[in-house]
Amino acid sequence: MDKILILDFGSQVAQLIARRVREAHVYCELHPFDMSLADIKAFNPSGIILSGGPNSVYESDYQADTGLLELGVPVLGICYGMQWMAHVMGGEVTPGNQREFGYAEVAIEPNRLTDGLSDDSHMLEVWMSHGDKVAKLPQGFDVVGHTPSCPIAIMQNPTKNFYGVQFHPEVTHTIKGRELLNRFVLDICAVKPSWTMPNYIDEAIAKIREQVGTDDVILGLSGGVDSSVAAALIHRAIGDQLTCVFVDHGLLRLNEGKMVMDMFARNLGVKVIHVDASVDFMGKLAGETDPEKKRKIIGAEFVEVFQRESGKLTNAKWLAQGTIYPDVIESAGGKKNKAHAIKSHHNVGGLPEDMHLQLLEPLRDLFKDEVRELGVALGLPREMVYRHPFPGPGLGVRILGEVKAEYADLLRRADDIFIQELRNFKDEQGVSWYDKTSQAFAVFLPVKSVGVMGDGRTYDYVVALRAVITNDFMTAHWAHLPYDLLGTVSNRIINEVRGINRVVYDVSGKPPATIEWE
Ligand SMILES: Nc1ncnc2c1ncn2[C@@H]1O[C@H](COP(=O)(O)OP(=O)(O)OP(=O)(O)O)[C@@H](O)[C@H]1O
Ligand SMILES: O=c1[nH]c(=O)c2[nH+]cn([C@@H]3O[C@H](COP(=O)(O)O)[C@@H](O)[C@H]3O)c2[nH]1
Numbered sequence: 034m035d036k037i038l039i040l041d042f043g044s045q046v047a048q049l050i051a052r053r054v055r056e057a058h059v060y061c062e063l064h065p066f067d068m069s070l071a072d073i074k075a076f077n078p079s080g081i082i083l084s085g086g087p088n089s090v091y092e093s094d095y096q097a098d099t100g101l102l103e104l105g106v107p108v109l110g111i112c113y114g115m116q117w118m119a120h121v122m123g124g125e126v127t128p129g130n131q132r133e134f135g136y137a138e139v140a141i142e143p144n145r146l147t148d149g150l151s152d153d154s155h156m157l158e159v160w161m162s163h164g165d166k167v168a169k170l171p172q173g174f175d176v177v178g179h180t181p182s183c184p185i186a187i188m189q190n191p192t193k194n195f196y197g198v199q200f201h202p203e204v205t206h207t208i209k210g211r212e213l214l215n216r217f218v219l220d221i222c223a224v225k226p227s228w229t230m231p232n233y234i235d236e237a238i239a240k241i242r243e244q245v246g247t248d249d250v251i252l253g254l255s256g257g258v259d260s261s262v263a264a265a266l267i268h269r270a271i272g273d274q275l276t277c278v279f280v281d282h283g284l285l286r287l288n289e290g291k292m293v294m295d296m297f298a299r300n301l302g303v304k305v306i307h308v309d310a311s312v313d314f315m316g317k318l319a320g321e322t323d324p325e326k327k328r329k330i331i332g333a334e335f336v337e338v339f340q341r342e343s344g345k346l347t348n349a350k351w352l353a354q355g356t357i358y359p360d361v362i363e364s365a366g367g368k369k370n371k372a373h374a375i376k377s378h379h380n381v382g383g384l385p386e387d388m389h390l391q392l393l394e395p396l397r398d399l400f401k402d403e404v405r406e407l408g409v410a411l412g413l414p415r416e417m418v419y420r421h422p423f424p425g426p427g428l429g430v431r432i433l434g435e436v437k438a439e440y441a442d443l444l445r446r447a448d449d450i451f452i453q454e455l456r457n458f459k460d461e462q463g464v465s466w467y468d469k470t471s472q473a474f475a476v477f478l479p480v481k482s483v484g485v486m487g488d489g490r491t492y493d494y495v496v497a498l499r500a501v502i503t504n505d506f507m508t509a510h511w512a513h514l515p516y517d518l519l520g521t522v523s524n525r526i527i528n529e530v531r532g533i534n535r536v537v538y539d540v541s542g543k544p545p546a547t548i549e550w551e
């Protein structure tokens with residue numbers, strides 16, 4: 034299979050480059066800039082894209098192996114990537130006298146990378162984010178794009194098929210950015226767009242069979258998108274060697290347990306064991322108020338249950354999980370500027386070292402939308418594949434502070450009302466607000482406020498509603514829900530859930546907030 038290698042110099046948006054390439058139906062992987070030449074050769078890319086990055090090429094140790102320029106494959110450098118090419122190939126990069134951040138218009142001359150992308154104005158509307166610039170071209174290059182403040186905005190060496198752009202084609206603010214990346218990948222690298230999920234199924238199945246052999250596999254099934262698709266895929270590969278374990282930690286949504294069990298019985302025909310571990314989880318969580326500690330307790334308890342259940346099978350050697358590519362990228366090793374640990378997702382990094390099961394993660398290379406596409410290709414029903422994600426720690430991270438059964442009961446009912454009304458309310462096109470939002474839920478705030486109901490004073494808890502719109506869950510906008518929807522939800526919660534007398538709506542984006550409250 035033809036594939037593209039993306040080397041990440043620490044860009045905030047490197048993942049977007051990978052998204053764009055995948056959207057062109059071309060397989061690609063994102064690796065740290067210091068990937069060894071041997072590994073690059075083993076990867077055997079049809080083209081290489083060098084990302085942007087926060088450093089300056091002339092003073093940083095963020096240097097890739099220059100051997101990648103001798104492989105005879107096309108290279109596209111973006112921002113820092115372009116500057117790095119210029120720097121190591123004999124050109125010159127200097128600090129600009131001012132940072133250029135935001136919208137810019139690049140005047141272009143004929144060249145293979147951008148021909149046909151502009152109208153008669155010969156302008157491209159792009160997004161810039163840099164301080165340094167290429168001041169002198171390396172030998173063999175010419176300038177084919179410039180702005181008033183950036184004389185070398187696009188450089189090319191058509192003989193070697195090397196291109197550099199100072200702007201960021203991967204962000205949507207660069208109007209023809211997608212087309213430019215497609216041009217590089219499909220045209221200049223001449224890769225066939227054959228990366229589609231139906232094509233991928235057979236390959237994935239063969240790989241699972243080879244890995245697992247005749248062993249048994251236990252899979253943590255949450256009823257969420259990722260683990261459901263993983264279950265369907267693994268089941269197709271190894272049939273009855275797969276046993277799914279659905280853990281009820283006492284922090285599931287209303288009727289979730291029954292719904293998940295029914296859904297799987299109806300749609301998949303896989304073995305699912307329903308483990309009620311709520312007493313264990315709730316017991317361990319008692320008295321704990323710190324969000325990170327709560328997450329760690331829940332993560333450890335999950336593994337505890339998986340290990341216990343695997344002991345009941347004769348030949349279980351594997352723990353399968355629905356880990357997907359963003360999980361892997363976010364916890365990537367090799368990056369020198371280790372990203373801050375914002376929160377410990379329970380399934381990545383939260384696993385104990387002494388686990389005797391090996392990990393089987395067939396979705397590790399896929400983005401969420403690809404996972405969904407794969408689910409559809411495997412015949413899973415829409416309502417399963419397009420569910421909102423639900424975090425493994427469940428209501429445990431939506432009850433702020435100490436988790437109590439009493440709080441969980443109130444929250445479950447409030448959350449259920451919110452979700453019901455999101456499904457009821459439709460826009461002019463008939464699309465429900467559940468489908469218009471990417472994730473929505475209620476949060477329990479353990480603070481009391483005064484209210485008045487039926488002429489009586491109340492002194493009860495607060496529930497916050499959260500609804501976000503996002504593609505990748507890395508950044509998100511709060512959803513502009515209609516007031517009448519919010520009004521209906523608020524009325525119903527306060528009337529129907531005794532113990533809650535106030536409902537508020539969360540209008541924070543991510544960043545600066547995160548999607549979950551803990
Ligand atoms: N209640 C649960 N019982 C068993 N395994 C679980 C449970 N909750 C989470 N897991 C495991 O943890 C993994 C990560 O959870 P995560 O929420 O990221 O994915 P998901 O639930 O499969 O999909 P989604 O992102 O759509 O919710 C799951 O793929 C699953 O293997
Ligand atoms: O399986 C999970 N285990 C976790 O520990 C976890 N924490 C957050 N999430 C989900 O991740 C997405 C981003 O959430 P945050 O903005 O809150 O980090 C959102 O979709 C969250 O619901 C989790 N999923």
Ligand SMILES: NC(=O)CC[C@H](N)C(=O)O
Nearest residue numbers: 085086112113163164165
């Ligand atoms: N976004 C980037 O790649 C920036 C590259 C380099 N740090 C500059 O400021 O010019």
Ligand SMILES: [Mg+2]
Nearest residue numbers: 257423424425
């Ligand atoms: Mg989930």
